[in-house]
Amino acid sequence: MKNTIYKLSVLVFGILVFQSCDDLDEVEVPNFDVAFNTTAKVDEPVQFTVDNAPNFLNFYAGDFGHQYKYKDRTNADGKVTMSFLNSQKWGLGSNATETLTVWYSKDYDGSGTAEAVNNATWIEITDRFDISDRYDFDFQSSGEVDISDLADGENIYFGFRYFSDNVEDRGAEWYFDGFEIEMDVENAPAPLTVADMINPGFKSVDVQGIVDGWNAAKWYYDTGKNIWRMRGNSDRIVNEDWLITNAINLTKVNPDKGMPLKTYSEQLKTFEYIYGKAGTYTITFVGSNETIYGQEGNVKEYTITVTE
Known part of the structure; x- marks a missing residue:
């Protein structure tokens, strides 16, 4: 009898423990x-x-x-616009204007080499933007330009090309800042940011006229002014230098x-x-x-x- 009671007690205890474990497992x-x-x-x-x-x-x-x-939401449809700030000074002769142009590429590999820039297909879109022709360093807006026609869901790169083959006159110096690409989305009270100065960021590429100086004849980031600067052909050389964005998807937005x-x-x-x-x-x-x-x-x- 006692043995039977003992076995029943063990069985009941086991059932209770099993139920308790089930309760612990339940979220x-x-x-x-x-x-x-x-x-x-x-x-x-x-x-x-x-x-x-x-x-x-x-x-x-x-x-x-x-x-x-x-x-x-990581992708959206809407009107895509691009804008930036630019200014120039010191350029003389043919270097006084039109040394800065704007391009885009969909086959550039993003590596930041002169070879990659030369091998890519670049399409000029300078005429869409207001590029400074003033002889001062007061920033001028490029205008808010519709680039919706370039938004196809694939990566795109925008390049800001400095070029001068006038080695006799002083080259222009350019300031660049305020780069922004935004998308107007239905029912949104403000545009969504697609890209800016920090995201995805820029690379500078010396294609022609490379010199050893830290900030001579090339695009460089001025940490004091927190802007990109281009010193032009101060060394009296034929000079081609690019400031190129990292890859941008014009339909991609932050969730x-x-x-x-x-x-x-x-x-x-x-x-x-x-x-x-x-x-x-x-x-x-x-x-x-x-x-x-x-x-x-x-x-x-x-x-x-x-x-x-």
Whole structure:
């Protein structure tokens, strides 16, 4: 009898332990709530209170750049424009104008060698832009130029070519800054940035007239002024130098991003957010519970109206 009772006790204990393990393996679906005032004023903090926050929680405010529906958008269709700032001085004779031209290539290999530049097919588009012919270093805008016809989903390179074969007169010096490519997308309150001075960045390529001087007769980045500069043919040489972007895809855009509010070990009760423009926004919270046994998620949407 005692032996039978013992066996039953062991069996019951085993079942309980097995159930407990099953419970430990189970990952709970996030069951959080968010409270806030559904009306707000521009530039005034909105306070959000989170009850029963999950292990991880991300917040999409719904304003420009933070919309959940665009979290996976990496390509878009829209009008693509390009602009930059440029200025020149010191050029004499035929070097006073037209030493800077604008080109693009779709078969350049991006290596930054003179051979690669010479082997690529370059198409000139200088006439689309306003290039400075003033004798000063006051930046002039190129204008916001439509380049939508060049957007085909393939990589493209833009090159800013300095060329002078006038070795008698002083060569021009150029300043270059403010490079930007943007896309106007339907329903977006502002253009999306496709490229700028930093992303994807530039390479300078000496094609002809290479000299040993650090900043002589070549494009170089002036860390004091934080601009690109071209010194021209100060050494009285035939000179060809290129400032070329890294590869750009004119249909590629950055996906919208959420704000990570908490990670596994952090506590979260309240947080604040400020809207800079009036409008009605769809707010999205993305919560998830994660363990070594798996992950469960929950997405909750709310609406807020922001007025002036």
